[in-house]
Amino acid sequence: MFAWSLELAWLIVLLPFAAFALIGLFLHRWPRLSASLSILAIGLSFILSVLVAAHVFLGGMEEAFEMSIRWLDMPGLKVDMGLLIDGITGVMLIVVTLVALLVQVYSLGYMHGDPGFSSYYAYQSVFAGAMLGLVLANNFGQIFVFWELVGLASYLLIGFWFGRDSAKNAAVKAFVTNRVGDFGFLLAILFLQIIFGTLNFNGLAGEIAGYTNTAVLIIISILLLAGPIGKSAQFPLHVWLPDAMEGPTPVSALIHAATMVAAGVYLIARAYFIFSATPEAMMVIAVVGGFTALFAATIALVQNDIKRILAYSTLSQLGYMVMAMGIGAMTAGMFHLMTHAFFKSLLFLAAGSVIHAMANEQDIWKMGNLKDKMPVTTWTFVIGALALAGIPPLSGFWSKDEILLGAYAGGYMGFYLLGTLVAFLTAFYMFRLIFVAFFGSNKGGEHAHESPAVMTVPLVILAVLALVAGFVGSPLMDYAFAHYVTYPGAVHHDPNAMVMVISALVAIAGIVLAWAVYQKEWISHLALREKFRGIYTLLYNKYYIDEIYHQLGQIFIDGTAKVLFWFDIYVVNGIVNGIAALTGGAGKVLRYTETGQVQTYAGYMLVGVIVIAGLVMIAGFTMRYTVFM
Amino acid sequence: MIGFQHYLLLATVLFAVGIYGVLSKRNAVAVLMSVELMLNSVNLNFVAINRYLVTDHAVGQLFALIVIVVAAAEVAVGLALIISIFRQRKSVNLNDFNLLKW
Numbered sequence: 136m137f138a139w140s141l142e143l144a145w146l147i148v149l150l151p152f153a154a155f156a157l158i159g160l161f162l163h164r165w166p167r168l169s170a171s172l173s174i175l176a177i178g179l180s181f182i183l184s185v186l187v188a189a190h191v192f193l194g195g196m197e198e199a200f201e202m203s204i205r206w207l208d209m210p211g212l213k214v215d216m217g218l219l220i221d222g223i224t225g226v227m228l229i230v231v232t233l234v235a236l237l238v239q240v241y242s243l244g245y246m247h248g249d250p251g252f253s254s255y256y257a258y259q260s261v262f263a264g265a266m267l268g269l270v271l272a273n274n275f276g277q278i279f280v281f282w283e284l285v286g287l288a289s290y291l292l293i294g295f296w297f298g299r300d301s302a303k304n305a306a307v308k309a310f311v312t313n314r315v316g317d318f319g320f321l322l323a324i325l326f327l328q329i330i331f332g333t334l335n336f337n338g339l340a341g342e343i344a345g346y347t348n349t350a351v352l353i354i355i356s357i358l359l360l361a362g363p364i365g366k367s368a369q370f371p372l373h374v375w376l377p378d379a380m381e382g383p384t385p386v387s388a389l390i391h392a393a394t395m396v397a398a399g400v401y402l403i404a405r406a407y408f409i410f411s412a413t414p415e416a417m418m419v420i421a422v423v424g425g426f427t428a429l430f431a432a433t434i435a436l437v438q439n440d441i442k443r444i445l446a447y448s449t450l451s452q453l454g455y456m457v458m459a460m461g462i463g464a465m466t467a468g469m470f471h472l473m474t475h476a477f478f479k480s481l482l483f484l485a486a487g488s489v490i491h492a493m494a495n496e497q498d499i500w501k502m503g504n505l506k507d508k509m510p511v512t513t514w515t516f517v518i519g520a521l522a523l524a525g526i527p528p529l530s531g532f533w534s535k536d537e538i539l540l541g542a543y544a545g546g547y548m549g550f551y552l553l554g555t556l557v558a559f560l561t562a563f564y565m566f567r568l569i570f571v572a573f574f575g576s577n578k579g580g581e582h583a584h585e586s587p588a589v590m591t592v593p594l595v596i597l598a599v600l601a602l603v604a605g606f607v608g609s610p611l612m613d614y615a616f617a618h619y620v621t622y623p624g625a626v627h628h629d630p631n632a633m634v635m636v637i638s639a640l641v642a643i644a645g646i647v648l649a650w651a652v653y654q655k656e657w658i659s660h661l662a663l664r665e666k667f668r669g670i671y672t673l674l675y676n677k678y679y680i681d682e683i684y685h686q687l688g689q690i691f692i693d694g695t696a697k698v699l700f701w702f703d704i705y706v707v708n709g710i711v712n713g714i715a716a717l718t719g720g721a722g723k724v725l726r727y728t729e730t731g732q733v734q735t736y737a738g739y740m741l742v743g744v745i746v747i748a749g750l751v752m753i754a755g756f757t758m759r760y761t762v763f764m
Numbered sequence: 765m766i767g768f769q770h771y772l773l774l775a776t777v778l779f780a781v782g783i784y785g786v787l788s789k790r791n792a793v794a795v796l797m798s799v800e801l802m803l804n805s806v807n808l809n810f811v812a813i814n815r816y817l818v819t820d821h822a823v824g825q826l827f828a829l830i831v832i833v834v835a836a837a838e839v840a841v842g843l844a845l846i847i848s849i850f851r852q853r854k855s856v857n858l859n860d861f862n863l864l865k866w
Binding site for chain 2: 730731732733741
């Protein structure tokens with residue numbers, strides 16, 4: 136139907152990059168023009184993405200579409216630049232372009248009057264373009280290029296208000312932490328190139344299917360996993376994501392939903408043929424994801440900063456997705472990625488609206504009773520939170536249920552229980568936030584006012600998506616999502632009423648508990664805090680992970696510095712000083728030959744003449760004998 | 765009978781005496797005289813080789829004449845330098861002139 140759109144899919148990537156180049160080179164003096172161009176570019180990309188997705192999902196496309204041109208051609212290394220479009224790509228295209236478009240429209244209001252308005256839109260464009268290039272790539276080399284571009288754009292946007300030290304440090308932290316993961320990712324790519332001689336996904340899938348050396352596959356999988364662990368902020372490289380909220384709030388929405396952290400989960404899905412080849416690698420993924428899900432959810436319970444709560448919630452949900460990938464429910468993981476992108480960007484944009492209205496106040500205890508002042512923001516936020524908590528029939532319920540079902544039916548009882556516990560915690564901390572900030576009796580929200588339409592309309596659109604996006608993967612629509620986003624050998628489990636009911640019940644239980652504690656105050660949260668002071672302090676300080684890393688960094692850096700100091704003092708200085716001493720010493724000895732007496736110099740000359748004459752004679756004899764013999 | 769080798773021997777002795785004088789005499793005028801001695805030993809070589817080895821041209825004799833002319837000029841310059849230096853330092857002892865060093 137829209138088959139022609141596949142041939143134009145490269146435009147989806149190119150348009151935002153073109154907008155970036157135009158703004159950066161020519162238009163940065165005109166903020167309105169810059170913003171319009173950027174929004175126009177991402178809007179066109181969105182329309183094209185819809186056409187592509189329509190062809191993929193509705194046009195009955197059975198085979199993945201692939202086109203490529205040769206980019207590098209060297210002996211032993213051929214790198215292509217190409218497009219690969221299948222179900223996963225289709226989903227990601229819609230999610231990325233839609234969220235990026237709404238965030239850019241919303242930013243018109245949020246960033247209004249900022250001195251860096253033009254550059255903000257230039258960075259937004261390059262961010263979206265890089266992410267689109269990543270999801271469209273057909274080989275690991277190209278994916279790595281765009282992967283790094285995403286990292287660069289996130290660095291620029293997190294550190295957008297670089298006048299603040301905290302923003303500057305957060306940007307560097309995000310960049311450096313990602314670099315640790317990228318190191319493993321790059322090593323894995325090199326291994327793939329060396330062992331299999333190709334980086335193309337389809338080519339590799341064929342090669343790996345017939346490859347039997349499991350040890351090598353496990354090593355490659357673990358190295359490859361380092362990339363998503365960094366990018367999708369899984370434990371132990373999660374530390375950058377909560378700090379990344381130092382950027383403007385719409386940027387957080389983008390990073391947490393569509394463009395940055397989704398890249399890691401997407402990579403696991405895209406490289407699923409490598410991971411699924413060895414159960415050991417899958418187990419590592421599941422454990423990393425499951426641990427992160429629980430770990431981050433417990434931290435989110437006690438945070439007071441509205442964006443920090445959402446940030447840890449993102450960590451937790453990403454852990455959920457990664458865990459789903461690890462237990463073989465790749466489809467469910469991607470499904471959750473999609474629904475999460477909608478409701479998490481909604482939550483962040485709504486939080487941005489609150490922060491905007493509260494004059495940059497982010498502490499939920501200083502807000503209160505916002506529901507009367509900001510009805511649209513409040514109710515869209517509640518919808519997002521309900522979706523995140525997994526209340527039926529909102530989108531989060533369906534995707535979370537798919538993951539829990541995958542764990543339950545796949546026989547992973549441990550992960551099933553962990554997932555259910557995390558679902559309970561999620562519902563609790565989200566509604567703690569809502570009851571305190573939006574319905575609380577604090578007087579903080581007195582002067583708040585509703586945000587302009589340019590900010591509320593994206594909220595409403597995302598709220599609608601958070602409500603309905605789950606149906607595409609639900610039994611009501613016959614699991615349409617699972618039909619397109621799948622992998623060879625995927626098993627689909629029949630819906631299990633018990634799993635559904637339990638997941639809905641724990642979500643409701645979490646909400647009720649939050650209501651009882653923070654709205655009705657039947658149980659005093661202050662008393663609870665006193666009683667569990669040790670645990671509270673541990674959680675409030677995020678398990679001291681940042682401090683531990685800081686100490687480790689100190690030890691490592693100090694140790695390296697000591698070694699290098701020794702090397703500098705004794706080896707480098709030794710060589711330099713040795714040369715100086717040698718020269719000086721030689722001078723001290725040789726100075727005695729310089730008497731200043733003309734006759735001494737004449738004597739040296741005589742000796743020189745005799746030596747040269749001797750050499751000439753020896754040479755002459757040698758030549759004569761050579762000639763005659 | 766006096767032959768070619770005797771000339772060469774005499775020239776060598778003269779040259780050696782000249783070198784000895786150049787390297788060991790304290791008096792600058794004596795050093796200049798020793799240089800003349802060396803030049804003359806070379807002249808002797810030129811003439812002798814012209815007589816015994818290259819007999820059909822007078823190249824050696826011509827060279828000897830040129831050397832005598834150049835030596836005269838050299839003595840003039842050398843003596844002028846010595847006089848000039850004597851006016852400065854009130855001495856012609858070479859040991860007193862030791863500025864050419866570090």
